[in-house]
Amino acid sequence: MRTKLKYVVDIVNGATPSTAEPDYWDGSIEWATPDDLGKLTDKYIFHTTRKITDAGLANCGASLSPKGSILLSTRAPIGHIAISQIPICCNQGCRILKPTSHIETSYMYYCLSDSKACLNALGQGSTFVELSRERLAAMQINLPPIEEQKAIVSFLDRETSRIDALIQKKERLIELLKEKRIALITQAVTKGLDPNVPMKDSGIEWLGEVPEHWEVKKFVYACVLQRGFDLPSESFVEGEYPVMGSNGIIGYHNVYTTLAPNVTVGRSGSVGKVNLITSNFWAHNTSLFVLDGKSNCMKWIYYLLLSIDMDSVSEGSAVPTLNRNYIHRMMIAIPPRTEQIAVSDMLDSYLFNIDDTIGKLETSITLLREYRSSLINAAVTGKIDLREAL
Template identity: 40%
Template sequence: MIGALSPYPEMRPSGIEWLPALPQGWEIHRAKYSFKEADDRSEAGGEELLSVSHKTGVTPRSQKNITMFMAESYEGHKVCRPGDIVVNTMWAWMAAIGVSRHVGIVSPAYGIYRPRASGRFEPKFLDYLLRTEVYRAEYLRSSRGVTTSRLRLYPPDFLNIPLVQPPLDEQRLIVRLLDWHGAQTAKLIRAKKKIIALLNEQRQAIIHRAVTRGHDTNIRFKPSGIPWLGDVPEGWEVKRLKWAMRLQRGFDLPADRRIPGPHPVVSSGGIIDYHVDARVKGPGVVMGRYGSTDAVFYIEHDFWPHNTSLFVTDFCGNLPWWCFYILRTISKQDHSSKAAVPGVDRKDLFDIVVAVPPRLEQSNIVKGIEDSSRDLNQAITTISLEIGRIQEFRARLIADVVTGKLDVRAMAATMSEVPDAEPIEDVGEDDGFDGEHAEMEGEEVAA
């Protein structure tokens, strides 16, 4: 159906180098002609706290799974209203921008731009337009700073950026088609993610059995002395985790202090950036300290563990890969705090009792897990790549439609409006892991 879309019959030069042509009847004006900076401040900070992401735009913080500390007070935060453009000034170059559908508050460091008059833009159309790749590139060109991590998009520079403006009724048709496509694509991605979840459950069952029962099916067992642990293979030692490996909190490294380099920066959600320096020699094992406390990562080379993570400082003579699998098996959630941002204390982890096999058996366990999981891993990789291609097609379609490369008027006119369309970006995003998003929010609180 989407493949039947065709270009507009008549185009005209736009006068903009990065957007050469527009359909006849479309306008393009600098943002300052339609928007002005707003700086209303919250007196008590009691309004709904909003988040600004390059994936989902402006959404209530309560709907996001964010790795961060909450501020003691939000008094003095900026107030935004429905129809306002909200820009994460520090991450605009990543397209952390959107149009609010809510009354709420955001960081004082953010930019808020209010419509000068109603009836010029359909808010949802503008929300689609502002996070396209062509606009992200323009934010990058318009931002100021020495390095990428220090770039800031200030109000005069944002207001100088041209905004594409189709006729209002055409904006609504564009929104109708993109919402319909988003709803259909969301169903497809959700189905594929359910399959991945089932495959992960199978893989986790393989890992759990291997690290608690061993690779040898003929091995004899002995009582562990721990009721919930049950019997363990003979020759295995039962000990607290602190005697199987040592864990330490990672190191602070704000985005504006990172210098591009070869070493991964690993947070509670995985690799979030690369830095010129490393603090830990590889191979290493990192797990979430806040938010994604059940996430565990094996890092082959030298790396920088972020302060939102814990990393293994001493494997105590055990294989790093075995330590990785044992940390994936134990439930860190049982040892997490019940605060707004769940966190795990390494001292509590140290009291967890585990059964430690001899090093040779550890090697057999690791090999057994790899052999038994190979087909599952390949299937997960294949489906993940399919999801990536679906998301790429979605992004390309949005960009082509909102910038006038494809004419959707006839097709959209036959469609019903999609009520409360689910953003495709929410479905495509892994729960609890949006590394850049988590970093953005950390910057917001510090601002």
């Protein structure tokens, strides 16, 4: 049986107390936003980033909903979903759905999870897209008998928990591999490949001992970085040359500014993102590029930049920006060019295997998430018959 949401849930709008009234804020009432819902890793919400007072609740038009209510973000973006484990209210970017006796809360949660594409398609607006209360109320879902809903929930709770545990293990393994990756790079570019070479104190706390024959100098003596060139997106002319922005290729142009091989570093936006480029390109103003490599191996410069903690040389909080002068002043250890090449070749070999493993894990996670979604869809649309589990 199909039914409209308005027949199985009560829909409650959210609101925001005046931010000009301090007495409305920092109380004990949980006040959810789309951002709160977007940060969740499971289906339950236990607390919110901000809380309001009784006075704030009374003067903003929101209302407190009981534990077991469903929160749905209906703008910026549409489709974040959670089940409250505490009494809760929300801002105008969310709506609260209070299930009636005709529907199981978790069954409603899974139905909405399966309907994210539909929810987004129902959104309207030019400045920002929002799902209206009326359109939400008119959306239809499958409504089997309550006992069958419970069987579906039991099945999906069990199976999705198993899938989520597998995904979590794979994500943790990726984290460990990425930590190993940066550790290998840092060890190679600061200590070299020969563990028996005579060492000396660099005089730099974070650098420690370095090979005795390496030169300890400011970064600028090994490499000069330069800000890229302005090129609004509407000025792109279709061509063969990649435009390298802060996070990599952002388009193509018919003119290049910089010869390959070269390295770019995200200057604003994706601050600190390091890219090695092997074809001529346009260096965009959101990135830094190597203006002068001082005859050093460009691949070694790439690995050297990867080893640097870019957060320590960025500035600004709202919109972080990478200041090249901070990088230029950093003290580094510079090996002879022959060792730079050897270090780069070794890292290429070691990191290929790590990156290959990470890629396979990421593919596996994507497939597991797709399977999870298809399982929910099959259960709430009746493609899997769970009546035998009753």
